[in-house]
Amino acid sequence: MATSSRKKTVNRSETNGSAPKRKKVQRRSTAQAMAASQKEISVSEFFAKNRHLLGFDNPRKALLTTIKEAVDNSLDACEEAGILPEVWVHIEQAGPNRYKVGIQDNGPGILKKQIPLIFGKLLYGSKFHRLRQSRGQQGIGISAAGMYGVQTTGKPVKIISKVSVRKPAHYYEIQIDTKRNVPKILNGKGEGVDIPPGEKGAAYIKKHGIEWVDQPHGTRVTIELEAKFVRGRGSVDEYLQQTAIANPHISLHYLDPENYEYEYMRSTDVLPPEAKEIKPHPYGVEVGRLAQMIEESDTMSVAEFFRTRFSRITPGIAKKLCQGASTTMRTNIRKLDRTHADKIHQTIQTTKISPPTTDCICPIGEDLILKGLHHVVPGEFYAAATRPPSVYRGNPFQIEVGLAYGGAAATQNVTMDLLMELLEETDTRTVRQFLIHTFNGLGGDGADKIVKAATLKTRQNPRGLKPKEREKLFQAMKNVNVAEGQQMEVMRYANRVPLQFQQSGCAVTQTVLGTNWRGYGLSQSRGAMPKGPVTLMVHIASVWVPFTSESKEAIASYPEIQKEIRLGLQAVGRKLGMFLRRRLKVKQQSDRREIFMRYLKEVSGAVSEINGAPKDELYDQLLKVAKKVTADADMQIDDRGRRVEDDPTQLDLGENTLIVDPADHEAAINRVAVADELEADGEEEHEEYEEE
Amino acid sequence: MPQKRPSKIVRAPKKPVKLSPRDKKTMASLVGLADGVVKAAKGRRDPYVDIPSRTLSNVRYSARKRIIEMGNGKNRRQLFDLSQAKSYMRTMLVASGCKQLLDQGKTTSLRGLYYMLKHTIEKTKENTFDEQNECDTIIEDVEVLLTSIREELHLYAENRGAMVGNITLIDRGDTINCSRMGSGGYAIPSIVEPEVIELDRKKCDAKFILHVEKGTVWQRFNEDRFWEIHNCILTHGAGQPPRGVRRMLNRLHHELKLPVYCVLDNDPWGYYIYSVIKQGSINLAFESGRMAIPEAKYLGLRSIDYDRCDLAESVKIALTDTDRKRAKQIGKYPWFEKKPKWQTEIKRMLKNDFKLEVESLISKDISYVTEVYVPERLEAQDWLD
Known part of the structure; x- marks a missing residue:
């Protein structure tokens, strides 16, 4: 204060040129008056005003963050209790720009007195003070979501939790008192309600319209909030899909606001090993x-x-x-x-101190990464690499990388018969929608390209196509290379939680960009994402993941972390490179034969035209020469000049890779019976989240 | 497929055309080529062909004959080589196309042959040829491969170039009096071989040939009836003279013993045209013997003409970088290298740093070139060799 006022005087005397008259300075306020308005700021007040710090910047993100926090908590609780997690996510539109979300798990349940604190008090939790790998860290998330809901809609957060079959379920309606950062219980005269087990309780639940999927134990939280439901990048759909990839041991039931049900069933029954708590290094x-x-x-x-x-x-x-x-x-x-x-x-x-024990980290594991990717991402080649644990700033961490290479798009692999079937059973209204929803990973742009190439009208009904139009659609699907210009898609995970925003600020993205993918058979311009139908997942598991902000969207760029990511990327990249090179070679060889075959008929025709030699005989002879010549070319000779028997279709890439025939890949095509996504508004697809 | 072509159906009732001795020779080499393929196929070998290479590295200047000659370098074209398979197939197609032309006793244009052979390869979406120039280069390959020139394969190019003058010749049996050709002149055909055009020493009064670069300049000379006044033959080649014009000049020169004088632009392009007329071109080196006129003289325009004829400043055209580069290249050609006069000529142009078109002389007077410039040069025997 003193320095700044002195500076001011100097400035003024300079500008006036003459010494100022000593005038009595009228203070605007006094220290005493100011002290009256100085008071403690509660955490909840701070975050209520700065909700963007927690991921509630806009209605779209608020919806995602709310679901994310609740699902993360559920999974943490289940895993800690040693229960195979099963999670129900239900989004329901409650009014314009208003949604009601309910998330239930089959976890251990929460003790009665803890419920209000966990859901109604900011910075209350079990995870902050211990160093242990878990999804949540600070204990802000779910209570902040509740606070956001209360602030934007005035509706309380509803929690129902049950510890065991015989014990009563506890039902609370809570509002957070932002001034004091304490929960305010609204129902049961500020004490909550106990719902007895058995028929009686069921009747009560029904009578009061409480949402609850009957389970022996578990917790359900229902929050009504101002939100916007979107699809595509940075959406709830994407989050849940990515969660399913990184957590193959969970089952997920998701009912979206348009009443479509998605079921991600677990592909393994083995829980990840329990994470150990460690003391700080x-x-x-x-x-x-x-x-x-x-x-x-x-x-x-x-x-x-x-x-x-x-x-x-x-x-x-x-x-x-x-x-x-x-x-x-x-x-x-x-x-x-x-x-x-x-x-x-x-x-x-x-002082030289040995690095911390790293057995406190439980990675997903290469097998399960392959399983998860294969289950959800269509492709023909999968590779995974789990790096050995490493340490940054005394915190152990471990990097895992998985890669899925799409190769030919699903649209190029269908047969005419299958297309007919798909067209029969689809319930979409336009060809474009049909393409987007039937073929996973196609996207709006790819569908547009195909529709244009087939010279069909955009609004044509897929079921009403004439045979000729079906043929055109089929040809277009075969011929359009939807992978053209496609960029590598990077899925980032921290402790199995997908990170969806701030892509550019994240250590993972930076390392992917800094890696030279050209050596691995992908094209990449300088400083850009490599091109090609590649999906990459990078997982960092750590007792303390260094996020760049409270909203947990990007990982900070510690050199140790970047190095491990790079090594992981290189490991899967090498395998991809081997796969692509070998595939290219196989293709070249068949191409070569094909080229010769193609011209032989012309040559024998022309020659017989000149000298009257029997055309077919000449053709057969040339064909034999062609086979002989290409066989010679295929033959490889090793360093000592001996023949190497090398069948390029048999490729040994070592462990942790998976090659599938893309033609019969389950994840590639959505049969109506399996899953039914429907885009109510086709344009929504194009809307993307702005990326910081 | 060639069999399905309607032309075949029309031809069927016709009796086979009698082949001329020249055609018989061509036919023999075509059949020889095809037999080679059959033989190789029987022996389970790649039926490759060795095509003399038509590149700068495979030509040399014969100081004795004073023409460019083709070397012995050959390119092997294999059927069972990925990069060559298609051109091999095309080579055979062109050969079979020529065979059909010979059989029918007909000639066709280069473009005609291109359409004749262009079709979609069975079971693919690939065409045998996509562009005419793909076909044209293969035709040149076949020419060198069979040592039969285009005319012998019954192919011709578009007519280009014209001539007028005191000469009467017979073209396909029709008598053409070149002194009565009006303003357009006699269009020099693409094929001027003795079977088509007969020259007779007795029916030629002209004493020399004046070859000019372009039709516009040629019009000036023709309008001024230069050929009548100076008793000569006047030709032009529409820029780089096509084979027909070059062969015609060559025949007139050798058979009728007429000296050839060239009036070309004073720029690297003009020098190059002169070089082609005189020594032959790289691409057609195998035909130099039949095309080149080592005695051809370069009458103008000269780089000294700007000063000598006292031309206006406005007629100068600045040299471009390509011009300068090209001029230096031409100066290094072996047939120019040892000629001091040519070296001074090229150096002078580079020093001038501008080029002159023949039309620039019009700035003096419309008929300056025909009435003063050329007669003076001829009189003074002032030319470059």
Whole structure:
């Protein structure tokens, strides 16, 4: 304050040129008056005003964030309890720009007194204070979603939770008191309601219109909020699909606002191993945190403090740290002050301490990544790589990369008969919609290209196509290369949670861009995403994922993390490269024969025209030469000049790859019986989320 | 398929055309080519053909004959080579097309043959030929392969170039008096071989041939009846003279012993046209013996003419970078390299840094070129060789 006012005086005297008259300065306000308006800001108030920090920037994102937080919590709870997760997501339109979302799990349930705190108090949770791999971290998410709902619609958050079959279910309607950051319970006179088990309870649930899928245990949260439902990039659909990919052990039932039901059934019955909690590693502790730990500690010796509060501090290292802080091992930890903490921190940086144990991380695993990708993404080649665990800033982490290569699009693999069947059974209204919804991964642009090539009208009904038009559509599907200009799609995950926004700011994207994919058979312009029908998933598992912001959308670029990502990308890239090169070779060989065959008839015809030689005989002879010549060309010779028997169709790429025949890939074509997506508004598809 | 062509149906009742001795020779080499393919196929070998290469690296300048000659370099064209399979197929198609022409005793244009052979290959969407120039290069390959020139394969190009003068010749049995051709002149046919055009020493009064670059200049000379006044034959080749014009000049020169003088633009392109008339071209090196006129003289325009004829500043056309590059290239041709006069000529043009068209002389007077420029040069025997 003082400096700034002095500066002002100097400025004024300069501009006036003469010394100013000493005038009594009229203060606008006094320290006393100002003190009256200075008060504590509650966390909830802060986040209510800055809700964009938590991912509630706009109605579209709010809907996604709400579902995301609830689903993440459900999965965490189930896994912690050792239950194979089953999650129900239900979105229902409650009015213009207003949606009611309900998320239920089959988790262990929540104790009665905890319910209001978990859902009605910001920064209340079990995950913040421990170092353990989990989806949620801070304990803001679900309560913030509830707060957003209350703020935008005034409707309370409804929670029903059941611990076991015989125990009553607890039912709460909660509002968060933003001023004090405490929950306000609205029903049962501020005490909530207990719904007894059995028939009686069922009757009560029915009578009061409480949403609940009957389960022996589990939790359901229902939030009504101002939102906008979209499809495509950054949508709930995408989030749930990506979640299903990275979590092959979960079952997901999703009912969207247009009453379409999606079922992602689990492809494995094995739960991921339980994540272990670890103590912080000295390298990851900042000086302030260290001082705080010392302050908060119970009375104990310095040696014991180091041993019990940190990982990887051996008595030897403890001794060294004590020497650095000029104290002894037996001193009471409470006697140390900030300067000691400072010195200890400095000593830590110069002392070699072995990296933290990494068994606290549970990766998805290469097998399950392959399974998950294959289950959901259509393609013909899959590869996965799980890197060994590594450490950044004292936090262990592990990188996993999966890759799906689409090759020929699903549209190019259908037979005329199959197309007929699909056309018969579809319930879409236009050809464009038919294409988008039947063939996964085609997208609006690809469908447009095909419709244009088939010279059909955009609004034509797929069931009413005439045989000739069907033929045209079929030809167009065969001929249009929808993969042209297609870019690599990157799915990012942190602790199995898909990250959908801030793509460009994320360490994963930056590393993908910085990797040279040309060597692996993909085309890529400088500083751009590689082109081709490739889907990439990158998963970082860590006890503490370094997000760039509270809304958990992008991973910070630590060099150690980037290095691991790069190595992972290279591992799957090499396999893709081998696959593509080999495939190219097979294609070239068949192409070669085909080219010769094609011209032989012309040549023999022309020659017989000149000298009257029997045409067919000549053709047969030339055909034999062609076979001989191409066989010679196919033959490979090794370093010592011996023949190598090499069948390019047999390709050994080592483990963790999966090659499927794209023609009969289940994920490629949506039969109506399996899933029925319908685009109410075709234009919505084009709308994309702006990316920061 | 060739069999399905309507032309075949028309031909069927006709009795076979009697082949001329020349046609018999061509036919023999065509059949020889086809027999080679059959033989190789029987022996389970690739029925390749070796085509003399028509590139700069495979031509050399014969100082003795003073023409460009084709070297012995050959390119092997294989059927069972991915990059050559298609051209091999095309080569055989062109050969069979020529065979049909010979059989029927007909000639066709290059474009005609292209259409004759163009069809979609069975069971594919690929055409045998997509562009005419694809066919034209194959025709040239077949010419060198069979050592039969285009005319012998019954192919001709579009007529280009004209002539007028004191000569009477017989074209396909019709007597043509070239001194009575009006303003258009006699269009020089693409094929001027003795079977088509008969020349007679006795029916030629002209004493020399004046070849000009373009039709417009030729019109000037014809309108001024230059050929009548100076008793000569006046020809033009519409820029780079086509084979018909070159062969005609060659025949007139050799058979009627007429000297050839050229009036061309003073630019690298003009020099090159002169070089082609005199020594032959790289692409048609195998025909140089029948085309080139080593005694042809370069009458003008010269790079000194701007000063010599006192031309106006406005007629200058600045040299482009390509012009300068080309001029230096031409200066290094072996047939120009050892001629000091030519070297000074090219250097002078580069020093001038402008080029002159023959029409620039019109700025002096409309008929300056016909009445003053050319007669003076001829009188003074002032030319480049």
